[in-house]
Amino acid sequence: MSEIKNNQNMAPEEITKKDVTKSYLRWHFANEIPHSFDRYLAPSLLFAMMPILKKLYKDDESLKAAYKRQLLFFNTQLSWGGGVITGLMASMEQQRAQEEYKKDEIVMEDDLMYNTKAGLMGALAGIGDAIDSGTIQYILIAIAIPWAQQGSAMGAIFPFITFALYQVFIGLLFAHQAFEMGRSASSIMEGEGVQSAIEMLSVLGLFMMGILAGQYIKVTSSLAFNLSGREFVIQDLLDQILPGILPLTVVMGIYWFYTKKGLKVTQALLYLTGILIVLAALGIL
DSSP states (O other), X not given: OHHHHHHHHTSOOOOOHHHHHHHHHHHHHTTTTTOBTTTBTHHHHHHXXXXXXXXXXXXXXXXXXXXXXXXXXXXXXXXHHHHHHHHHHHHHHHHHHHHHHTTOOOOSOHHHHHHHHHHHHHHHHHHHIIIIIIIIHHHHHHHHHHHHHTTOTHHHHHHHHHHHHHHHHHHHHHHHHHHHHTTHHXXXXXXXXXXXXXXXXXHHHHHHHHHHHHHHOOOOXXXXXXXXXXXXXXHHHHHHHSTTHHHHXXXXXXXXXXXXXXXXXXXXXHHHHHHXXXXXHTTOO
């Protein structure tokens, strides 16, 4: 009788929607805190998975093995990669725990679980960066810029709050969907339809960045000269031939700097400030 009771105590507990929600929120808010060079965001993923793993594995050795499994190198985007993979790992660990408890053949092997995670983390990071950082973020900024120009605090607060809430919402949605769908989620995310949507949203993101640059980056030339008694204003000529060429030159120059030197924002700002001071002193800008 005691053996039956002990065996029941070792049984994996059921993973609920509340558990998946808690797991994703732990990942979301601890995402960059335990960042390490050799494992990157794996400690954050393990921190997210710990409550679920404790419900699934009652044996200390099995629990340690699960911790090690989720502590291997991991790096992805916050909501798309983190949401899908958190839910997917919860589903796969649940199946693995049942196989171990029932002493069935282990189908959900360590390599299968990690390869699934590794195969998705880069692809999902690309999706998340294209859609969130390359599109949604700029749309929210574009909405708020007129408020900022008018001196309203909403210009700074609106994109920050709405983007944060959006990422929590979308991450939770993906975590729950991936948990329900299990391993089939990976094939859906790699489908042609999703990839086409990513490409279209990437193009939209580029349009948004171009619109923001053309509309809100103000660079004009004050250079003018007289020729045969007639005054020529360089800015008027540029507006007739190539309107917006100076803001575009500044944006492309900064882009070139980043591609050559890396994302050194402070250094780029110092160089840009120095160049503009010199050009202004010479009366060119």
